[in-house]
Structures are given as C-alpha cells and as structure tokens.
Amino acid sequence: MAKAVVRAGLVAVGLAWALIAQVALAAEMKTYVVAGSQAATLDSCVEPTDIMRRKHMEFIQHQRDKTVHGGxxxxxxxxxxxxxxxxxxxxxGEAVPIHQKQEFCGACHAFTAVNLNCFDCHAAVPKGPGAALASKAAYQAVGLEQSPRAVSDGKEH
Structure with a gap:
C-alpha cells in the first residue's frame, strides 16, 4: 500500500512538472516572431495568425503550383x-538565415519535429548585400559546403 502511495505521488509530481514546462514553453513561444525582423513591427501577417499557424504549408504549396505550373x-x-x-x-547588417534553429522557421519546425527542407533549394535570406555569404554560412552550419541543388547540377545558385 505504501509503495502505491509513493508511486502515485511521483506520478503526480511528474505530471505537475510536465504541465509547468508546457506552460513555460507556450509563454516563451507566444509571438512566433523573431525580434529584429520586419514581421516584429507589423500587427499581422498576410493572413490572421491562427490561420497562418495551421495552413502556412498549404498556402506555400498552392503558391508553388500557381508559379511552377501556371507561371x-x-x-x-x-x-x-x-x-x-x-x-x-x-x-x-548581415541577414540571419531563417531556417537556423533559433530563427523563425527553424524554431517552430524544431519545436514540432517537422522536417524543414524548403531551404535545401530556396534562399534562407533575402536577396541583396551579403545574401550569398549568409546563405553559404547557413549551409556550412548544417554540414554542407553549398546547397544540394548547386551540387547536383554543378552550378552555384
């Protein structure tokens, strides 16, 4: 009987810690916007935040299809x-690649354990001064010399 009471107490403490950790994590990731980005200065994204959280991949895929198949x-x-x-x-002034684990896409995808492979081919920083260097640094940070796409066709993208 005493063992069962101790076991139940340990389970209750473990559940309490899990709940506290979940609440703390939710509070930490509340905005999902990285300070210092243009998004941090705006009231909303191109769609309401709750819709973007649930459907951003559908929007990106739909846009991809319109662009690739329809021009x-x-x-x-x-x-x-x-x-x-x-x-x-x-x-x-150097742009920080968006897919690094502490950045916007990288942080959310790491939290949800979802593979983030968009930037295997697409630029992880805006085009402009320093973009090529930041992109190269991002690939090196994940153990690649250059993008897989550049390796496959022999051209630098």
Missing amino acids: IRSSKHSLSGCVDCHVRDEPD
Missing part, C-alpha cells in the same frame, strides 16, 4: 515573401 508569380503567399519579412539582421 503566376504573386507575393502574398510566396516563400520569398516569408523570408523577406521574417528574417532578422545581425547588428553588423
């Missing part, structure tokens, strides 16, 4: 639009 290039749900808005800059 229609708009920016409302484009991946480059996400990158332009959600990437933050270091104090020296």
Whole structure:
C-alpha cells in the first residue's frame, strides 16, 4: 500500500512538472516572431495568425503550383515573401538565415519535429548585400559546403 502511495505521488509530481514546462514553453513561444525582423513591427501577417499557424504549408504549396505550373508569380503567399519579412539582421547588417534553429522557421519546425527542407533549394535570406555569404554560412552550419541543388547540377545558385 505504501509503495502505491509513493508511486502515485511521483506520478503526480511528474505530471505537475510536465504541465509547468508546457506552460513555460507556450509563454516563451507566444509571438512566433523573431525580434529584429520586419514581421516584429507589423500587427499581422498576410493572413490572421491562427490561420497562418495551421495552413502556412498549404498556402506555400498552392503558391508553388500557381508559379511552377501556371507561371503566376504573386507575393502574398510566396516563400520569398516569408523570408523577406521574417528574417532578422545581425547588428553588423548581415541577414540571419531563417531556417537556423533559433530563427523563425527553424524554431517552430524544431519545436514540432517537422522536417524543414524548403531551404535545401530556396534562399534562407533575402536577396541583396551579403545574401550569398549568409546563405553559404547557413549551409556550412548544417554540414554542407553549398546547397544540394548547386551540387547536383554543378552550378552555384
């Protein structure tokens, strides 16, 4: 009987710790926007936040299909639009690649344990000064010399 009471007490303490950790994590990831990015200065994304959290991949895939199959290039749900808005800059002006674990896409995908392979081919920083260096540094951070796409066709992208 005493063992059962101790076991129940340990289970209760474990559940309490799990609940506290979950609440703390939820509070920490409340905004899902990285300070220093353009998105941090805006009231909302291209869609309401709750919709973007649930359907961003559908928007990106739909935009991909319109662009690749129909040649229609708009920016409302484009991946480059996400990158332009959600990437933050270091104090020296260098863009921080969006898919690194502490950044916007990387942090959420790491939290949800979802593979983030968009940036195997797509730029993880906005185009502009320093973009090539930041992109190369991001690939090196994950153990690659250059993007897999560049390796496959022998061209630097």
